[in-house]
Amino acid sequence: MSTTSTVKVLIVDDASFMRVVLKDILVSHGLVSQIYEAGDGIAAVEAYKQFKPDIVTMDVNMPKADGIQALKAIMQFNPRAKIIMVTSVEQKHIVQDAIKSGARDYVIKPFDRSNVAMVMSKVIRSK
Amino acid sequence: MNNVIEIKMGGLEIIDDETKELKTFVGSCVAICLFDLVSKVAGMAHIMLPKKSDGTKFTGKNDIGKYADEALSYMVNDMIQKGADPKRIKAKMAGGATIFAHESETSIFNVGSRNIAFLKQILKENNIPLVSEDTGENFGRWVRFNLHSGKMTVTSNLKKFEKTI
């Protein structure tokens, strides 16, 4: 992976296909240097604690523990964690719950690749 | 030529004529067959769910087989009325497959295995021996029961097999 970025990302999605798509976007835009993956909310929290990524992309609907539960657990562990929800769910109460719980931004599937890259870039640069 | 009685989803049939066969198609549902080969009485139910909610009664003939607890109770009583000896009643079952699976292999769509487990429990509680079964896995089955031979034939179009249990 040839990039000047030193950013570590944790991609959380139960669909291996979506993890491949997101990896491809992040690598092709030179946004990250290291990628970790998790397929459910429980694995996401464990991976976050182990690898301490700079940024997390988090799916909402997953088995074992969903993305909102994982978001809250990670925010409790690190209130400065940078988490972007990447999901097909557009329902207002779910979006609001995620933002209130500390998600930095929200991207709806099917997404525009350049929009995802832009949102990632913005959150990576944010404090 | 045997007369074949097809049982639809949630249905149940009792026969006391050994020229007749009972037939149904099951995926995650379970075909449970009770039979007394001496009195030549048998019943088959197409079970969709383990347990009926409390307080509701039979909604009609067409879905008596839907819930395992209700179906078995009805079958045994009706078979006894047609001459079956409760001490001779035996069971065979097929189906209860897990058709849909999540890629993480987390057991989510498990109504099939719940149906099997619950049916086995009720059979045990009622001292009805389960003679044979072809259950679980991930494919649909055509199931036929022949009252004359007491054989249950299970066929899968997807896996291209036919077996007798």
Place this chain on the structure above:
Amino acid sequence: MEILSTSNDLQKLNSVLDSFIVQKTIPSLRSILEEPITHHLRNTQEIPLINLDLIISNLEEMNIMSAVYIKCVGDIHMGVLLYLPEEESKTLAAKLLGKPISSELAGIATSSISEIGNILTASLINAISIDMGYKICSSVPGYAVEFFRTLLEAVVSDFGNEFDTLVVSNVELHGVNSGIGIHILLIQDPSEVKKLVI
């Protein structure tokens, strides 16, 4: 047995579902496939469980289907079965992955079809939620490869409806350029019809 829905309600439901599909589902699929999409909401009918196999067409009886099932619960209880012939699903997966499907890619290919089911279901419930204010949760997608009869039976069994009839809507979506056709079967309890036609 008793049919609970009036034909007027079923027609209205058909119309409402059609509008949601146009609003959100078609734009989602168009974005994914990067081509124009046509759709046809065949009908919405209330069918007794014992007659359910009457909706199985010859095509569906003869062909093994790749299918995704998602159960939606909350203010609206709905089962969604997305399916297409297995051979066509390989074409769809290849398009989504941007390369032919080898045995090594089989898992990702399956995941891509599941994800299509996920996204299209979410698009529909998003439309319902945004338009009508309902809160709806969907399950994670379940994937299967089987004949339609098996898929239908498994979906109806898992859905766990109270009554001995079901309200069934059949939708077909087609990619204009690729010719890829996706079928979606929506199932609801007849007691819920009124919720979407108010």
